[in-house]
Amino acid sequence: MTTEVRVPTLGESVTEATVATWFKKPGDAVAVDEMLCELETDKVTVEVPSPAAGTLADIVAKEGETVGVNALLATLAEGAAAAPAAPKAEAAAPEPAETTDVMVPTLGESVTEATVSTWFKKVGDTVAQDEMLCELETDKVSVEVPSPAAGTLVEIVATEGSSVNAGGKLAVVSGSGAAPAKTAEAPAPAPSTGGAKDVEDAPAAKRAMAEAGISRDQVTGTGRDGRIMKSDVSAAVAAAAKPAPAAAPAAAPRAPVAAEDAAREERVKMTRLRQTIARRLKDAQNTAAILTTYNEVDMGAVMDLRNTYKTEFEKKHGVRMGFMSFFTKACVHALKEVPEVNAEIDGTDIVYKNFVHMGIAAGTPQGLVVPVIRDVDRKSFAEIEKEIGEKGRRARDGKLSMAEMQGGTFTISNGGVYGSLMSSPILNPPQSGILGMHKIQDRPMVVNGKIEIRPMMYLALSYDHRIVDGKGAVTFLVRVKEALEDPRRLLMDL
Known part of the structure; x- marks a missing residue:
């Protein structure tokens, strides 16, 4: 067969x-x-x-x-x-027990590397099939690795803090349950450099090096056993072509610190997630022409509607009625009128999205993540509330997949849950708009010529001025304000 x-x-x-x-x-x-x-x-x-x-x-x-x-x-x-x-084993040696390699699982689209953050087991521990052995940390999510078989953990190949590639070897499990031969964790092998002579490089990489006119020792291989891949050659060529940057403030050495102060400092390595957040936020500022426009909304109508129907809503749909579904619906309504806020730049083209995948920023102990509610323009209030709640819980537990944080076309960030009164949110590339919600605060307002105390919220729309003009941005925010101050407009598409 x-x-x-x-x-x-x-x-x-x-x-x-x-x-x-x-x-x-x-x-x-x-x-x-x-x-x-x-x-x-x-x-x-x-x-x-x-x-x-x-x-x-x-x-x-x-x-x-x-x-x-x-x-x-x-x-x-x-x-x-x-x-x-x-x-062939020596005559007196017993037949070896069957072993199973523990491999790095698929990490997600375009993600090829992770860091071993925590081992839950140590060499010599007995493990059950599917019992969690370790946790890996990628740029965006944490990935737990289960044991592929029951037995004894006999070897740890990649120790905590090691970088591992997708499909790489993490550990070895013996199915016999016998005590391991090794008693100490083996350090992860250091990546081989392009100077190794006993590794056959990828044919595509050889051609790329010949075309670029660079030698093998100018390239660092990231493939198996240090094998040079085509992407490694591209990276080496790009690095060679890039001019030496001027010393940036972020890269400048620290100012001298007094000895008594240094003794009281604590230095902690940034997690991959935090490094990615920092890089993406700075890239957004360097690439997009970010501008922010502000408005304020009277939340009285939404609050009255919630108070009237919240019990009946929860009883029927099994989920509480929050503010996020109203804001999501209001944004969808406004995006139909101002589609450039739901678009993105691709080279010299503008890509308009005839759908809305809404990113809902969520704070977690590891940092800010943005799960995406897909096709939110087709969902009901109840469906939106359920999905926001479910993805928010999984985000806090570090259980979101890469696919669940990709493809967003517009983002809402609610700083009000932390007490923020006003802020200027940063775009989530390649998106062209992000709405910032803030704290609801009672303020004196003039209503029909009289001063009344009203529950007010400041709204902020940060947008990419390269494709969104000021008129479009202001119009968008006014439509969101109108829909929230009179939710009946959403029903009549006004």
Whole structure:
């Protein structure tokens, strides 16, 4: 019986890849999930595991060839061999117990690296199948890694703080339950540099180096065993072409600190999430022409409507009626009139979105994340409240997936929950608009010629002035204000 090995899904909008390296040759015995070859796309490197145990019968796509999604890579002859032959043991040595490698799972679209943040088990501990072994931290989310089998944790390959690639090896579990041979954690192997002579580089990388006129020792390989990939060559070329930047304030050395003060300081490495937040916020300021316009809204009508229907709403839909669904609906209403706020710049083009994927910024112990409520323009008040609540809880628990934080077209940030009275939110690239909500505060207002105490909230719209003019931004915010001060306008689409 033969089994086909095909190109896996490569990621959103990625349709082809280059066969970079074959780790096996025809006639080699392979185990199920053992890595057969490595594919290289424009952005990431993808390892292809064996779908079954047996013998590699034929390689259809050779190194250097371009293949599409689901294309045939190779064929396996099942049953010819269950796994690669083990080295001959000494006569007196007992038969080794079956072991299972713990691998880094798929981390999400375009995410190729993570940091090992916490090991829940130590070498020698007994583990159950699917019991959590460790936690990985990527740029945006935390990923828990379960044990693939029951047994004993016999080796930790990647220690806490180590950087690991998608598909990399984390640890080894012995199915025998016997005590491990190793008693100490092994440090993660340091990445090999491009100067290694015993590693065969990806064919696409060799061509790219020849075209760019650079030597192998000018490139640092990030592939398996330090293998140089095409993306590594592109990075080296870009780094060589980039002019030496002037010393920026952020990169400047710290001012001298008195010894008595230094002794009372605590230095903590920034998490990947915090580093990403810092980088993206600064990139937004450097790229977009960010401008903010302000207004204020009388929240009395929304508060009265909530008080009238909140009990009946919760009883029917099983979720509390909050303010966020009103603001979401009001923004959707305004985006229809001012579509450029729901658009983005792509080179010299403006991409208008005929849908609304609303990002709802949520504060977590690890930092700010923005889960996305997709097609929010088609959802009811109850559906919006349920999804915001569910995604908010999962965000605080670090359980959001990468896909749930991608694709947003507009964002709402509620600083009012922390007591903020006024702020200027920063855009979430590549979006062109973000609405800032703030604290509801009783203030004296003139209503029909008389002074009344009204529950007021300041609103702030930060927008990309490259595609959103001042008139459009002000119009958007006024439409949000009108819809909130008279929610009946939402029903009549006014």
